[in-house]
Amino acid sequence: MVVALVMTSKGGMKYHIKGCAGQGGFAQVYKANVNSDPDDVVAIKIQKPAFPWEFYMYRQLDLRISGRERSSYGFAHRIHLYSDCSILICDYLANGTLQDVINSYLVIGKSMEEVLCVYYTTEMLHMIETLHNVGLIHGDFKPDNLLVRYSRGNLTEDGFLDRSGSWGDQGLCLVDWGRGIDLHLFPDQTIFKGDCRTSGFRCIEMQEDKPWKFQVDAYGLCGVVHTMLHNCYMETVKKESSDGGSVYLPKLPFKRYWKADLWKTFFTKMLNNYPCHDDRKLLQELKKSFQDYIVSDPQRIKKLKELLAKQRVSLCSA
Template sequence: MALPPRSPRTMASPVRRSPLASPERASPRSISDPVLPWLRSIRKALDELRRDPNNGGASHLKALVADCIEKFGSEERYRDDARLLKIWILHADEIRDFDRVFRMLEQKGICQGHALLYEAYALFLVAKGNLLEAEKVYQLGISRNAEPLDKLKKMHAMFLNHVSEIAQNARPDSKVVVSSIQGQEQSLMNPWSASTITDLLRKKDSDIKKYNGYHKSNKVYSGKISLTSLQNSSRNKVVELGNIKYHIKGCSGQGGFAQVYKAYVDGNPEDVVALKIQKPAYPWEFYMYRQLDQRVSAAERPNFGYAHKVHVFSDLSVLVCEYLSHGTLQDAINSHLVMNKLMEELLCIYYTREMLRMLETLHSAGIIHGDFKPDNLLVRYSREDLTEDKEKFKGRTGSWHDQGLCLVDWGRGIDLNLFPADVEFQGDCRTSGFRCVEMQERRTWTYQVDTYGLCVIAHMMLHGTYMSIEKKTNADGSYLYQPKSSLKRYWNVDLWKNLFSTLLNIPSNESDVPILRSLRESFEEYICSNPQLISKLKHLLIKQKASLCSA
């Protein structure tokens, strides 16, 4: 039961307490920054309203704010502008529907990194007596490292003190709400925050030092070749690490914090590895690879990549990994799109079965990948001719054992063994197109971060586009999430409909292994139901290999 509601007007808006902009005369800035005259007018209207609340200025202010939002609210140049955020907050205050405004800002990606957004929304929720939702909003802002983070954390601490005071004087029914908030503090966290990773690495430091291939130096990297400048001109340079010379043959991938290079070990073209250079140093990924070594069976282990060793310096780290040369599942999808075609449905079914098996293996071992997308799925091809034997296909034995996918990039991996048994996460992956329903709606999650990624990939294979979802209301008032795109009549509609409706509507954060196993078996049964399908699949994979490897 919620605490007795109070009108949102009883809480002073952070915007109403602070100036929007300093008074300025007309200047050339107004031309390059067209929102300035509107800010001045709104400030003037606010000042007049404070001096005389009864002169009818409230309606004038409301109209000004609404017009300003309509004119500039969606402009790209103001997407991260704190001044316009204050106008959005005034607008939410005026229409008394902060929930809708917050959802709209989140959907459009506007000002998500500003602490003021979460502070204002939390105050609005507190004013309504909705303390549980206010706690979630504070946690969401902190998990996103909204700036200024220190101020947001201070406001959150004040909120928790306020909750504690309520607890001392609350009615028994209200104490349920308070105890829920206090309990959430123990079980809700962002598994990807720097503080969480640092704390976990500190706790596991003694174990990590014992892992085979772990090499650490407290000094900065001082090799002859600057690792941070490799991306400008890397080919044929030689990097020496631990008395081994790696001959760089080119950059095979890069992101905001890491670059990956193909390299020959001591110049041997038969011994090829991938060097992942990360700044600042990030040994967490090496830890996750060693967990895979320990907790995944030998039969399934090749599906998740290998890390041979890691060199950790005070300024950067170098992870030495297995190198696979056949491209990614994203490349396979794109190879069809460039010819204005879509991937054959049978290939989609096969790769979906492979992904379901992967997640079934990982989640049963208490591991979440956390960044499940086609760029991180390397394509594997068997060195032997694929057999059409149904049992070998189903059991992934013989030539089918080396055929499939390999999941790499474990930097966002989550080891559930390091968290309480009832843990629920609140972090946001911030990967466009791959934020699960729970992240989009600011709810807690666990395995959904992986299963939603699987659904997006399946949608990309089938439709050639990212997945958009819609929320439908059932007759009993419950909700059903499903892709907006329609399934083609000649597809296996029941198979796909079951996949999407099941994985997009998992009812709790508990283990999803039985669900994944059941879905995987349904995909296997379809392929094995007709010997001609395995034969067709074999030839499609041969054709795909020829196409990708010649590109």
Template sequence: MTEGGYKYQIKGCAVQGGFAQVFKAYVDNNPDDVVALKPPFPWEFYMYRQLDMRISEKKKLHLYSDYSILVSDYLVHGTLQDAINSNTVIGGSMEEVLCIYYTIELLHILEILHDIAIIHGDFKPDNLLIWYSRDDLTESKDDFLTCSGPWHNQGLCLVDWGRGIDLCFFPEKTKFIGDSRTLGFRCIEMQENKPWRGHFRWTCTGCVSLFT
């Protein structure tokens, strides 16, 4: 498949989501240049563009009258939910220090989204891809806190922005009424049909979930 001057060799379905399949592909037949291809909602690409402008996250979209393809980095290590499930299958649990690390990552993502006035709308372990650095991680506290050095490419990547909300379109302090209908990850305000904005809840998996 050729799009936007690039030739993508599709290597199979990487994941089957609730609304779309995501495919693994080589760019110009280069096995070292691997991307994920997904048929997105145009709104999802808009949200990625806002992230691009506000926190330098890069994506490409090929949009036509009859179809569209979202091109993004291909992360091979699965989701945070996969990591949780892998421990459950063997009757164990994730190491405490790793739980603490991922919790810090989750809260850091939430803090950034609040700062740039964006709500994700479906914040849960299934939508958080694990990202491992190719380089050895330093023990520097400053590198960890600032996500610099090899820590820059280590952590979690939030995906699936089809339910995203750009708060810049609304008056300050606007609240919303609605239900994500994602079982187990609905904030209390949704469950009680009350207004919400940047609400979230903790689940039994130890992961912070939902809205922003």
């Protein structure tokens, strides 16, 4: 026996629940049709207790990020507040998460191809550069919170560097803004203390009980990249540096056939002495190094297009 679940909001709008799309410790997410319209699909996030902060963060994204850049950060259309819970109505993306992509390699005993890792790293560097530049911190940067976006048309060699054409639709979408921070609500030069307690994604400063700011997203990004490269969460070790000091680096070594100098520079700069108040220059430099690697060989763009097309077919038909 199939039971149709219908939720009616205060304004009379009806959401026909189609199934569970995910759940966490304080929230459940459901796929639903609005007013029985099969073409109007949304994600409904039910949180207990009520939690309007995430909707506030989505509204700040609307106000501060415009154009095609905005599609990289998820959309929330409305929130219904009740005494014991809140119901957030968001866009529904059916393409899965970056964690799903990683798992698709894990189940066949392989790791993601390096050129695909480089591409997604470039995307994520651009995303946090844009975020931090408008005074927003995500605070929970991990593969489960990165939805996959695909281009409407065929990808071409043109437009990769400036993310124009079909490349503007291709990429990732960062969701789950419950731990987001709006820096505009604090005085300039504010730094924070606290521990997210998320295993594998606690920045060095949290681990050492030191103040942090942008480091929380930088470390999260490193954790995502490590998961793409190694199929496991990142553990860091403190190593002696050439100047007599010390640096944090991932515990697992880079494979000999990888572009090891590229990855070592990335992890060294993202995990050590990360800029607290303006990280744009660093992020731009790292992004350019990854972009240069891809465009330096036309075969890499060709390979990237093939991998993304294959990924789309395998995951979206699953």
